[in-house]
Amino acid sequence: MTIKLEIEHLAKIYPTGDGVKQIDFYVNEGELVTLLGPSGCGKTTVLRSVGGFIEPTSGTIKINNKEVHHLPPEKRPSAMVFQSYNLWPHMTVYDNLAFSMKLKKVKKKVIQEKVTEVLKLVHLLGMEKKYPSELSGGQQQRIALARALLLEPEVLLLDEPFSALDAKLRHELREELREIQAKRNLTMLFVTHDQEEALSISDKIVVMNNGHIEQIAEPQDVYNTPASLFVAQFIGRMNFVKGKAVNNTIRIGDLTFPFDDAYTGNVTIGVRPEDIQLADNRTSSIDALVDKSMMLGHFAEITLQTKMGSLKMFVDREQMKQIALKSTIPIHLNRFLIFNETGEVLNIIGG
């Protein structure tokens, strides 16, 4: 696989002292890499640096192994899809799409063909004469995507493209984006703060926090083996319990677990709700009082009170019938992570 986009030691420090630093990652041809993080973590800064809208303080950005960070946006082989669509309201859909080609003095006939082709791709054929204000949000974003695709970019940059749309539409467009990616073999860098979106569409996720990278991994690895406490709490649901590690045991209240590590000090135990299960007779169990139950469709989330503290677990429809509110049930932790005081992963137990 060839590397399309490569970012090395990128840093952008704003006069306020905020910014990003030590950004290193690459995107292979045909891959969708997501920059994921809470707002203000610097993910958009990285994306806009690649697009040419921010001048980095230091570091290099290479597209197709050529340095581009000194080029203005109009000279870069990248295209951007913006959160706010940014269609030009005084132009029709056709003119919005044709603009880039008109600048390059492409023949009218070729422009027409290409516009028709790309409109077919985004399922909006026949909308040429409409103005952006006559389109719905989803349609506008499709046109914005089409406009970017017409540039035939080496790297397509997407800045939270679906976050202004409602949940159902967001789902639809994600799938469409994946289809288009497959058809066109697109290389994409995608920015989002929505962890579900990142998990569902990415080949690789770059988790960012506070201006630096926390973890780079495939979606299932980010979920299963988070590199830090931050990643663990940002992605998916997780219960956290405070404890202490002393003499190869971990203490949480009265409970003790064996712990194969020389580390001594405060620890945080992280358990995903789906890793808490009803204990059968063979396994060691913890008593838990069923406190609350919340129906979430094909499963329910129940809140348990245990000696470890409050825990949330998921149960399916069959189990729900067996579990009564305010009853005590035996539970078992299938898999959990142990973090030290600075949020690094010490150990993953079980699973």
Add this chain to the structure above:
Amino acid sequence: MWYFRTLGKRKIIEFIFLCLFMLFFFGPLLNLLLLAFAGEWQYPDILPSVWSLNWWSFVLQDESLVRSMWLSFVIATVVTLISIIICIPAAYAFARIRFPLRRFFLFSFLLTNAFPKMGLYVAIAVLFYQMNLMNTFTGIILIHIINTLMFMTWIPSAAFENVHKSQEEAARDVGASPLRVFWHITLPMAKPGIIVASVFTFLSSLNEAEGTFLVGVPNYQTMPVTMYSIIADYPSTAGAVFSVILTLPTIILLFAARRFVGADAFANGFKMK
């Protein structure tokens, strides 16, 4: 009456207010229009007793009056063009660049409108004497531009601010240089505001009398200046005819502008950010 019965009490009150407003607003204009076509009109009569176009032919046949009309339109056009050239780049800078004292400079355009005009003009006249600008075309243009700077900077500046920076970025991204972005994206998007400002500028130049009187007399007499002497020297009908001619371009231009731009563009012009 059935119509009023279907309406609520509030609606009727609103209707009465609307009528009063219309009377207040259009009454004088209507009176002016009637007066312009009146041959004989005694006080208690509601309508003129004799209609006539005499004063129209008098005004339109008097060479010096016709010349003053031409002069007015030429000056207004030149003032509008020069204002556009000077103010559009300034408006763009105010909208896009966060330079120090930006708001102070923006408000400083109000200053020329804050003082009594005559006082300001007298001060300027002293300056103009020294620079040999009295009784010159250039002098009149300059004095008009002092008044139009505010419209021509404020309204387009607000229009430019309504063009999002990211919309310009999107154009950069698809391959347009900064100059092309301005020409193809920013300027067309701000066009309604610029048209409104140009109309205001044109009209305020067309109707400017005090400054023109001070700087232009005797060689350059525009319509509003001439009107003073007509009102003083002729029956009021002549003044009415002249007023109608002076009002006409205002009405035509405002209607034309309404076709191009919505009312919100007028309102946006005076939004401060």
